[in-house]
Amino acid sequence: MSSSDSPLPSEKQADRILEAINDDYGGVVVEMTNEPMDAHIFVSLLRASLSHWRQLGKKGVWIKMPIELVNLVEPAVKEGFYCHHAESRYLMLVHWLPSTPNTLPANASHRVGVSAFVMNEKNEVLVVQEKDGKLQGTGLWKFPTGVVDEVGAGDQSYVIFNGEKMTKETAFMWLYKLTFFHPQGEDICDAAVREIKEETGIDSEFVEILAFRQSHKSFFEKSDLFFVCMLQPLSFDIRPQEAEIEAAQWMPFEEYTAQPFVQEHEFQRYIADVCLAKKDEGYSGFSPVPMVSDFSLPKSYLYLNQQDLDI
Amino acid sequence: MSSSDSPLPSEKQADRILEAINDDYGGVVVEMTNEPMDAHIFVSLLRASLSHWRQLGKKGVWIKMPIELVNLVEPAVKEGFYCHHAESRYLMLVHWLPSTPNTLPANASHRVGVSAFVMNEKNEVLVVQEKDGKLQGTGLWKFPTGVVDEVGAGDQSYVIFNGEKMTKETAFMWLYKLTFFHPQGEDICDAAVREIKEETGIDSEFVEILAFRQSHKSFFEKSDLFFVCMLQPLSFDIRPQEAEIEAAQWMPFEEYTAQPFVQEHEFQRYIADVCLAKKDEGYSGFSPVPMVSDFSLPKSYLYLNQQDLDI
Structure with a gap:
């Protein structure tokens, strides 16, 4: 947890917290890759990250967890996350950090x-x-x-974006950040x-x-x-x-x-x-x-x- | 897996498979209680159950997994289940058993x-x-x-049904089976x-x-x-x-x-x-x-x- 004492991550620090992008609602989104990760390493990264995001006053923390990393779901739940929704290929976990009422959007009904x-x-x-x-x-x-x-639910098809081959969902995450296009x-x-x-x-x-x-x-x-x-x-x-x-x-x-x-x-x-x-x-x-x-x-x-x- | 050699469960056998109710579409629904269960015991029960349900020609197998039993999600995924949807309190896992195309209903969009x-x-x-x-x-x-x-999403409120106190969701499962009432x-x-x-x-x-x-x-x-x-x-x-x-x-x-x-x-x-x-x-x-x-x-x-x- 000591890695989060300074408000902005140094390059060294960035190695020790989870990579996240800001969303439009004062929160952050972490998209985990499919690469296997040890649960202990994940918990250590997650704790440091949460501490860091709390210091920055972040609200909702989203973790998109591919089904391949299902071993990390239990540790995340123990750190305060809950399931917001799930599709066949991933679970979307979320944690509302502030003490104010949770204003996260409802799941599709x-x-x-x-x-x-x-x-x-x-x-x-x-x-x-x-x-x-x-x-x-x-x-x-x-x-x-x-x-x-x-579109995209359980979809593993690939697109070329910025010269890189990536899943539609990954491209979506980037595009979401850039806000000029959404898959629909x-x-x-x-x-x-x-x-x-x-x-x-x-x-x-x-x-x-x-x-x-x-x-x-x-x-x-x-x-x-x-x-x-x-x-x-x-x-x-x-x-x-x-x-x-x-x-x-x-x-x-x-x-x-x-x-x-x-x-x-x-x-x-x-x-x-x-x-x-x-x-x-x-x-x-x-x-x-x-x-x-x-x-x-x-x-x-x-x-x-x-x-x-x-x- | 030997417990599933006979087509209908004896009382003794019933102890060794997961309790399930039939749905209207040729499948079964397992609603796990909140009580902790060891992952090895779960896997053993699940394998015996799957073998039994296959013999009976069952199609979709649904497991409603409360968030408290998140340790059982990874083992279930390894046995072929995937996430159909999730709410804050539970994950709904499903496994399509037949070799025919999956006709399970889509998730809410x-x-x-x-x-x-x-x-x-x-x-x-x-x-x-x-x-x-x-x-x-x-x-x-x-x-x-x-x-x-x-109604009911993440809802932990209780109702009295058949003289028993149960969550709305549990009551719903029973009522669904009896098909005379749905919570809405x-x-x-x-x-x-x-x-x-x-x-x-x-x-x-x-x-x-x-x-x-x-x-x-x-x-x-x-x-x-x-x-x-x-x-x-x-x-x-x-x-x-x-x-x-x-x-x-x-x-x-x-x-x-x-x-x-x-x-x-x-x-x-x-x-x-x-x-x-x-x-x-x-x-x-x-x-x-x-x-x-x-x-x-x-x-x-x-x-x-x-x-x-x-x-």
Whole structure:
């Protein structure tokens, strides 16, 4: 702990504390490399580092611990860290240093899914039967659905940045510091277009979000947001995805809504009613407007009732 | 591993494998108690259990590991487990046993926030100045905002279930098995009402979601969904929350929109335009319709343009 007596690290001192970058919120981020480290060496470095960061008045200390260094998780927890979140390849540990209330951001709480209403000029709707899942073998024809991708989660792919080969996540850390670019999660409108293409081979253009459901039946404590989207087909020749899709077809809309599953479930009935209203052009959903973010970050979408706003 | 040679566990065998409950997806869930366990004993139990579950054709094996047992994380990873997600009190480890592609659900990818547009009969809007955050000290008056609560995350509160005192999470595990009740995350409409009450003391009734933004600037790889809600005030006497709110007031809407921060930011300008359109009754947002879920689960809300649907 003696290495932290002086407020700024000398080069010699820097060897004895963990390498960290400042974040925008008065804290520091340590990204551990995959190289094995002895737990005793780690604890010694960590204690010296914590003492140093306390002297600098740092608030949150984040340690991104690759799964390969799982032996260091227990020592970190003993030094006061807790798990903020985890992905398949790493654990994110955090320690709030000040005595003031912890203002660290909450962990992600929702998964986001999309369902696609795609209708051709013959009033036929694009429907699929899935190979797996709760509805397997029921003969039900349903709208294509999918989950919005989280870019980088468990992703080990590499990029070249500043002439160096590094993981996307490492590049992200650098870029985050430089604040001119973020890798992104997937936009709802892009996810809907991608899912239709993957499951049915149909090209399409995003039109609107017609409705969405928030539910809390997800695995463990997580919640779901499920967006029902309308898309305009740009191609019509169906090629079902082999891995997930049993069958896909264009089905008359009336035949789709007449299915017992649709008639007997309140949610399905509502969605069918919304699609019917939309088909007859008496319904305004929310359409995406690209935004330049407030803080020089990459594009985001604002979804709103553009039709009513233009009036 | 010899304990798993017979397909069904005898009572004696049951002592030597981990206690698990079946989930609805052909997998099993192990909830470790907080009691310390030697890593060697754990590995022996885990190997016997995995062999047993493989014989039974189980798919996903979930282990909920309390932070107190962090010494068992490294051994579990060595047996093929990875981190699915984590909260402050536990890590959720998972192992996909079959040789078929992993169909385990994705981790939560989004945080959900709300912003509240609350206007009184004098066309004054409810605004606050926050004590912390990026806008601190800028003099900006903004709509009250907050994060949707994730019930149970890091929550150590207890409930009485079947005559026994247990954590909400443990009760949840039992209830999940019995499938007649789930503890819930917070609904967007409830979160907006709660945030206004907490920050300003104002009682209100939820009206509509006017618009929402999906952005990807969150900590690390997580995304945000931010819902702009309209609420009808039911009381008018402001009592600002001491911890987070510097000041709160009813401000003429024109004065709010004239602020440079609102004028200079595309997102803020759009929201002001939407609120103006709503105030003049020319804008339909999405309002919540309570649903009985498809699978006998508790209430969820479907948000849609009810005004257009009623036409």
